[in-house]
Amino acid sequence: MKFKLIALDVDGTLLNDQYVLTERTKQTIQEVHDTGCHIVLCTGRAPASTLPILQELGLEGTMITHNGAATVHADERGQTLVNEFAFPLSEIRPMLDYARREGIHFDVCTPFNMYIERIGEYEKQMYKKFLINPKLVTDVTELELPIVKFTLFAQPEVLDRVQLEWEDQKLYGDLRMIRSGDLFIDVMSAKANKGNALKALAASLEIDANEIMAIGNYYNDLEMMAFAGLGIAVANSPEDVKEAADAITASNNEDGVHEAIVKYCL
Structure with a gap:
């Protein structure tokens, strides 16, 4: 299946342990985005500290922030709150x-x-x-x-x-x-998690869960990985997070996001 949306955790997943987005991973994400796939950063970070990473990817669009408690759309006009669980x-x-x-x-x-x-x-x-x-x-x-x-x-x-x-x-x-x-x-809020936020976003985009791939590394990623048609854990995840995943990719220090996108999307 061709995935229409890729949900990416940031720290410990997309970024390496030096908080760097590698050039190889960036190029791969840009390549899959160019095929028409939505890239959604799903993070515990606030919008202000997520936006620079989205911009480094050369993208604009929707970010799921605060572990799903606030969904924000970012474009050249600024940032707009789409949904919150306050x-x-x-x-x-x-x-x-x-x-x-x-x-x-x-x-x-x-x-x-x-x-x-x-x-x-x-x-x-x-x-x-x-x-x-x-x-x-x-x-x-x-x-x-x-x-x-x-x-x-x-x-x-x-x-x-x-x-x-x-x-x-x-x-x-x-x-x-x-x-x-x-x-x-x-x-x-009891309603706030990355899975619920991703579900709401997917519904607004008319994208089915089976058309979503989610990649994460920690317990706050479990709902997101469970909702997606393909939930992937990076190799540096705790063992029970890896056990809950559908598949395992390389660690965040070994371009695991790049590896997963190439394997399942490109």
């Missing part, structure tokens, strides 16, 4: 109190902005790596804005403990908590 800040107050008490770094995101209450050198380097420029405020709850994502950033052993405690206490309530990377925990 919730009030009041719903994360118990988690905010916990993070402040334990000294764990956090940020809160609207579709287009990120807010933090403090920042150190370690966090500055992380945000720089992901092309993020967060806004520093005294108290995020004073913003009184609906948000799409609440994120913790800490060492894996810290987040392992947080994950166990929050699951045990159901501290996230009716929201959804996911581990989006070794160093990140995201809390979002």
